[in-house]
Amino acid sequence: MILTMSKVDRRILKSQEAIKKAFLELMSDKNFDDITIQDISDRANVSRGTIYLHYADKFDLLNKLIGEHINEMRKICHSASELDYHEGNLPWFAYLESHYLFFSTMLASKGAPSFRSQFTEFLIEEFKEEVDTTAGKNHGLHEDVLLQFIVTSYVGIVEWWITNGMPHPPHVMAEQVGVLLERNL
Amino acid sequence: MILTMSKVDRRILKSQEAIKKAFLELMSDKNFDDITIQDISDRANVSRGTIYLHYADKFDLLNKLIGEHINEMRKICHSASELDYHEGNLPWFAYLESHYLFFSTMLASKGAPSFRSQFTEFLIEEFKEEVDTTAGKNHGLHEDVLLQFIVTSYVGIVEWWITNGMPHPPHVMAEQVGVLLERNL
DNA sequence: CAGTATATGTGCATTACTGAACAAATCAAT
DNA sequence: ATTGATTTGTTCAGTAATGCACATATACTG
Secondary structure (H helix, E strand, O other): OOOOOOOOOHHHHHHHHHHHHHHHHHHOOOOHHHOOHHHHHHHHOOOHHHHHHHOOOHHHHHHHHHHHHHHHHHHHHHHOOOOOHHHHHHHHHHHHHHOHHHHHHHHOOOOOHHHHHHHHHHHHHHHOOOOOOOOHHHOOOOHHHHHHHHHHHHHHHHHHHHHOOOOOOHHHHHHHHHHHHHHHO | OOOOOOOOOHHHHHHHHHHHHHHHHHHOOOOHHHOOHHHHHHHHOOOHHHHHHHOOOHHHHHHHHHHHHHHHHHHHHHHOOOOOHHHHHHHHHHHHHHOHHHHHHHHOOOOOHHHHHHHHHHHHHHHOOOOOOOOHHHOOOOHHHHHHHHHHHHHHHHHHHHHOOOOOOHHHHHHHHHHHHHHHO
């Protein structure tokens, strides 16, 4: 995939979309362990064999689903890296909102425990370039400590916002979190 | 198709559903003449060739779409023929409501003029068995006159209800129309 | 009018999806 | 433990959908 964006067959995309959608819907009212491949194929209105055509098993499906969202968020981060913390946070919360079903499911108590850690890991990676303990208000702090402080609070805020049904609109969250980030970075 | 309900390939159903849905959506904000096959395939996310696999042209598509709904309504009529006019009307208006997009589009001023006549023709066929001018309150009336009277009013009521955004819920309409039918049949 | 673009309908080789069958693994309950 | 029922993962031949090319027809436009 160096320069070959040779358009994927639309049947592949449609099948994968249907499968992922069905899986998410099942996740929202069933435990991951209780979901069978048959459940997914029934709900997605897709042959059972088609699922194996794209995913090794349901763990692979979950991982790829998570991976795709992490990737999308990575893109958003990079395309907003030039903006200030207020403006830069908006596409972030907008993305969270537009994929509410995914995030609420993954962050639910019986959701996907692996998501939380992958999410945290991703944020550490992204914020690493932002922190500066060589000068300014954070001079003298350990980089890893500050980084952990920021990321933990960010994950916490997101988790709270999602699991509480998004009590504030994205632009309000973006602004508030922007203030808090600016204060600490 | 005597007793061979040998299940249709789900790909066929999915494609046809997508095509019909796309076509209806386009009809709701475009004139029929201005809709191209390309428009439909784009919106349905289906190859242009796939449309020709199922329909000869867009006229055929429209006719089959109308035909299917007429057929569904025929089934409803027959399965409700034992009920009184009040109860029997409920599944009717429920069906109209659940396919609001279709009926509102077809009955719109620039909709499908052919639908109105097919609709009327269908109703005449169905009501023909109901009218009785040999005795009772309608003794002495010409059957064709009474039939035309009933059907015209029925079409008119439906058209009004749909194009005015369904101002009353189905069960109210069923009851009201039930009273009016009983008075004239 | 010529010329250009867009839409149509058809044919075809390739591809993804399908249903069915199968053996193996897992689970449930006796 | 031993049944019996699901679920799993794989294989395979058949089928529908795909993209592309092509010729034709039908607008637009200068």
